[in-house]
Amino acid sequence: METPSATLDRLRLEKAANPQPPNRTPERLHLREIAIEPAVFQVRADGLDMERVAEIAGNVSAPCLDEPIHLWWSGKRWIVIDGHHRLAAHKLAQERGGESRKVAVKAHPAMSLEEAIGAASLINAREKVAITREERGEAAWRLVCCGTGSIKDQAAWSGTSKSQISIMRGVFERERARRIPQGTLIDRGWDWARRRDRGEDRREFHPDMIETQAREWATKLGRMLGGQRMAKSPEALARALEIISPELPSNLIQTEAFWAALDGAGRALLLEVDSEDAGGLEGDIDVGF
Incomplete structure (x- = not known):
C-alpha cells in the first residue's frame, strides 16, 4: 500500500507536469470520470x-445525494x-440499477x-458526521508538515x-532539525511525532535499530524476489523503487550505506556524472541580464 507521503510526491509530480487548469470546469460528471486518493484526502481514519x-444508496431521495x-x-x-461516501453511494446505486450516472460536482480547477x-x-x-479529535489532529498535523x-x-x-x-x-x-524526513513525519502521524519529541521514541532511529530493520527488510525482499533475481535486474529494481516513491532512488544514493556498498568503479561513475552535470549547468544557465 502506498504511504501518504508517497501519494503526495506522486500528486505533486502529476500537477507539475500539467499545471494549467482544464478548458472546461464541469458541473456534472460521469462516475467513471472521478478519481479518489484517500491516502491524502480522506480525513477519517477508518x-x-x-x-x-x-x-445513502438505498434512499434515492436522500438529500446528500444531491x-x-x-x-x-x-x-x-x-x-x-x-464526498467520498456520496461517490461510493452513487457507484453502489449505479451497480444496483445498471444505469450510467452523472453526479453534481463542485470543481476547484x-x-x-x-x-x-x-x-x-x-x-x-x-460536516454533520462527527470527526474525532484524533482525526482532526491528524488532519492538522498533515497541514503543518506540508507547510x-x-x-x-x-x-x-x-x-x-x-x-x-x-x-x-x-x-x-525540532524533528526536522533532528534530520527526521518530512515523509516519515507525515506517515507516522501526530501521536508518534509528539511522543518522539518528548524523547519517548527517539531510540527507534538508533543505528542498531536501523540495522535490525534493514536486515528484516532484506529477508522479506529476498523471500519475495530473490537476491540473485534483483542483482540481475537492476533496471527493473530501480524502476520499482521509483514507482513506490519518485524520491526514493535519489534518497538512497545520499545514504552512507549506499556509498559504503559501492565499489571503486561505482563511486567513480557517480563522481563522473556529478562532474558532467555541474559542467552542463554552467553552460546552460542564462541569468537574463
Missing part, C-alpha cells in the same frame, strides 16, 4: 463507512477532496495540491485551535 454508504462532490484538478484527473488539502480538511470539519497556510488558516481548516497548531509547528521544526 475510511469509508460501508453501512452509511449502503444507507449535494455536489468537491473535486480537485490534479493536472490530468478530477480527484475527490470531499485552479487549486494547488496544498490548497486542496486545506480545503478537504475545512469541508470535512464542517500549507498560516497558523490561522491551519486552525480554521482543521477545526483545531491556533495554540495547538503552534505546538505542532514547534514539534515539526
Whole structure:
C-alpha cells in the first residue's frame, strides 16, 4: 500500500507536469470520470463507512445525494477532496440499477495540491458526521508538515485551535532539525511525532535499530524476489523503487550505506556524472541580464 507521503510526491509530480487548469470546469460528471486518493484526502481514519454508504444508496431521495462532490484538478484527473461516501453511494446505486450516472460536482480547477488539502480538511470539519479529535489532529498535523497556510488558516481548516497548531509547528521544526524526513513525519502521524519529541521514541532511529530493520527488510525482499533475481535486474529494481516513491532512488544514493556498498568503479561513475552535470549547468544557465 502506498504511504501518504508517497501519494503526495506522486500528486505533486502529476500537477507539475500539467499545471494549467482544464478548458472546461464541469458541473456534472460521469462516475467513471472521478478519481479518489484517500491516502491524502480522506480525513477519517477508518475510511469509508460501508453501512452509511449502503444507507445513502438505498434512499434515492436522500438529500446528500444531491449535494455536489468537491473535486480537485490534479493536472490530468478530477480527484475527490470531499464526498467520498456520496461517490461510493452513487457507484453502489449505479451497480444496483445498471444505469450510467452523472453526479453534481463542485470543481476547484485552479487549486494547488496544498490548497486542496486545506480545503478537504475545512469541508470535512464542517460536516454533520462527527470527526474525532484524533482525526482532526491528524488532519492538522498533515497541514503543518506540508507547510500549507498560516497558523490561522491551519486552525480554521482543521477545526483545531491556533495554540495547538503552534505546538505542532514547534514539534515539526525540532524533528526536522533532528534530520527526521518530512515523509516519515507525515506517515507516522501526530501521536508518534509528539511522543518522539518528548524523547519517548527517539531510540527507534538508533543505528542498531536501523540495522535490525534493514536486515528484516532484506529477508522479506529476498523471500519475495530473490537476491540473485534483483542483482540481475537492476533496471527493473530501480524502476520499482521509483514507482513506490519518485524520491526514493535519489534518497538512497545520499545514504552512507549506499556509498559504503559501492565499489571503486561505482563511486567513480557517480563522481563522473556529478562532474558532467555541474559542467552542463554552467553552460546552460542564462541569468537574463
